[in-house]
Amino acid sequence: MLQNVLELSYKGGRLSCTYRLPGDVIKKRAGGLLQMKQKIAVIGAGPAGLAAALEGVRRGMEVTLLEKGEVGEFIRCAEGYIDPLRVLDLPEEGLRFKVESICFRAGKEYELDTRGMRLWITDRRAWQRQMAEELVRQGVDLREGWRITRSNYTSLRREYDWVIDGSGVPAVTSYVHGFHDFYLPHSLAAAQYIIKDDFSHLREGIKVGLSQEYRGYFWIFPQDDTTASVGIAYLSEDYGPRELNDIWARLEQEIDGEGLSGGGILARSGGLCPAKMLPRLVWDNVILAGDAAGLASPLHGGGIDTAFLSGREAVAAIARGRTENYRKRLWEILGPRFGLEDQLIRYWVSSGFHEVERLLAGVKSFCRGEGIGPLLPLSRDLLQKGYHFLRYWRKLGGS
Ligand SMILES: Cc1cc2nc3c(=O)[nH]c(=O)nc-3n(C[C@H](O)[C@H](O)[C@H](O)COP(=O)(O)OP(=O)(O)OC[C@H]3O[C@@H](n4cnc5c(N)ncnc54)[C@H](O)[C@@H]3O)c2cc1C
Known part of the structure; x- marks a missing residue:
């Protein structure tokens, strides 16, 4: 036998x-x-998959990384690299600049200092390709042009001890097990253009705008003086109903409002930022990580850092033989931050645009040591909002 x-x-x-x-x-x-010696297969060479593969080789596992295209081919991202939990290393390649300030637009504009924050603009394609090359050097079997489908998923599961599903949203596993409908209502919906124009006024900075007309935000993340990702994100349905059909029209309005409608459009993309951790992250010998696990920020939709963290944690859980604790462990790390973000969104949604503007003015003034004039007259509610905003801001490293 x-x-x-x-x-x-x-x-x-x-x-x-x-x-x-x-x-x-x-x-x-x-x-x-x-x-x-464990054999793991990783689906997807995004931040989650790359981090999982890296952790796998670091722990002496046999790692196969399967990517449906070329590494970096299917990125949909504004490439803001924010790392409040300090889980990311700086890429050797693919760093565009450190973000020194955020210009917040809510009626008026408020410049906030971000020098203390771990916030960069990256070239994700260059970063991911560099990581993939390093992984290959370390012995990872990288297979580009390998799409995992429902039909080869089962054999993959049989062939490997563990499979990390870092295929983004909706995850391959979600189609196999029928939970792909979970993502849409709990995701931010994002649409963006890459625009050619003059962005030199934003040098070393980014711009974020709030509007009275929708629940969400607008961004300009420059890549350099003449190119920027300009996009819009609607909050998830966890914070109220939304009309997704008009998202591109709203983006056009914002672009007009910023005086950017004369710029050339180089690319257009959109997608979901799944911002609710799935109730179940381990399906037999498959573990979900990154967007597939629903780990984007409920506040801004960013998910590079959490994808990276979860890819790493998934493999660590395998190595420890404690995959049943993987979700709990992720929640211990991410729960407090997501909780704070959730509170902030609820304040923002319930208080209305003018209150948010007053809050921004007050916080900016307070941070500059100029007193809390804009917050006056003080209500208990406003004080609480100010406190939460400051807590979050300080947690991010902003001053
Ligand atoms: C418009 C937009 C802008 C965004 N801007 C930001 C931002 O500025 N900052 C930020 O932090 N986050 C941003 N995000 C979110 C961020 O892009 C994701 O959270 C992050 O990429 C998640 O990483 P991941 O590895 O889980 O998934 P992904 O990056 O989506 O990677 C999944 C990988 O799996 C591959 N794949 C998919 N299906 C298969 C399959 N069947 N077989 C094999 N391979 C497969 C894909 O090709 C891809 O390489 C943005 C999202 C959108 C939609």
Whole structure:
């Protein structure tokens, strides 16, 4: 009976003998020590998948990384790289600039200092490609042009001890298990153009705008003096109904309002930023990470940092043999931040545009040591909002 689960192989000048047991593989090198060697497959070479692969090789696992296109081909992102939890390393390649200030527009404009924040604008394609090359050097089997579908998903699961699904939203696993409908209502919906124009006035800075007309925000994230991602995001339905059909028209209005309608459009893309952690993240031997797990920020939709963190945590959970604790562990790390963001959104949604504007003016004035004049007359409610905003801002590292 043992013979059925025993494999002999000769690779790299070494004879190995592998006993296959349910859920893991024990490898015994001839004359060597008894070792655990796990085989993991990672679906998707986005931040979640790359982080999972990196953690896998770091822990001595056999890693296969499957990407449906070329690495970096299907990125939909404004490329703002914000890292309040300090989980990201700075890329060696693909860093455009450190964001020194945010210009908030809510009626008037308020310039906020972000020098203390871990916030950069990146070139994600360059960053992801550099990471992938490094992974290949470290022995990861990178397969570009490999799309995982419902039909090859089952064989993948059989072939590997564990599969990390970092395929974004909706995740491949969600189609197989029928929960793909979960994402849309709990996601921010985003639409963006890459525009050619003069953005030199924003040098080292970004712009974020709020409007009275929709629940969401507008952004200008320059890539350089002449190119920027200009986009709009609607909050998820967790904060009220929304009309997705008009998102492109609203974006056009914002672009007009910013005097950018004469600029050339280089690209257009849109998508969902899933901002509610799925109730279940482990399906047999498959673990969801990143957008697939619903980990984008409910406040701004950013998800590079949380994708990275979860990819890493998923593999760490496998290595510890504690995958049943993976979701709990993620919630311990991310829950407090998401909770604070949720409170901020609820204040924003319930208080209305003018209150938000007063709050921004007050916080800016307070941060500059100029007193709290704009917050006067003070109500308890406003004080609370100010406190929450400041807490969040300070947590991000802003001054
Ligand atoms: C318009 C827009 C702007 C955004 N701007 C920002 C921002 O400025 N900052 C920020 O932090 N976040 C931003 N986000 C969110 C951010 O892009 C995501 O949270 C982040 O990319 C999630 O990483 P991920 O690895 O989970 O998924 P993804 O980055 O989506 O990566 C998934 C990978 O899997 C591959 N794949 C998919 N299906 C398959 C399959 N079947 N088989 C094999 N491979 C597959 C894809 O090609 C892709 O490479 C934005 C999102 C949108 C829609």
